[in-house]
Amino acid sequence: DAKTTQPNSMESNEEEPVHLPCNHSTISGTDYIHWYRQLPSQGPEYVIHGLTSNVNNRMASLAIAEDRKSSTLILHRATLRDAAVYYCILPSGNTPLVFGKGTRLSVIA
């Protein structure tokens, strides 16, 4: 998997938007950008993924830079239940996901 770089931690106020950055300067042309999150004491859950165009789903939005060397996961209104570790991963085909340290998001009421 191509290497990704994320901040160790971020903090947000409840009901505010959160922008979680990820740098992946060595991304190849066919690498998808995946985001997962892990809530405390649970297995990871899929959040969103994309290739080139920005993507939206019920959980979040994914903004992908034009050169694809970075992306941003956007939570439009953070809630306390969004407190988790967020992982940005560039999987290679059908190989298993390789998890880095991710970004620990804290949400303040």
Place this chain on the structure above:
Amino acid sequence: GAVVSQHPSRVICKSGTSVKIECRSLDFQATTMFWYRQFPKQSLMLMATSNEGSKATYEQGVEKDKFLINHASLTLSTLTVTSAHPEDSSFYICSARDLGTYNEKLFFGSGTQLSVL
């Protein structure tokens, strides 16, 4: 949506006993499932890749005789921690990808917290 069911969610056992963890894909088939281990405050570490109908592939440093993996059907993989010791205490997580998809999302079980006394 697709769900991966993992049982048990928590197990406490005595040192020297064996523990079996089950991972089922509930509404899709998976020829391959992945087993991860996670220690407190650390990220997930891949232990092995479970292949339906064939031997599992283990990551470097993971003892295949200690962590027995069986993937007997397209919807079930099991991980057995044999002769468990306190250092095996960890959070074990399985995951699977829908058969026939490529570069698509992985689905994860809810994890099993193993505590060996």
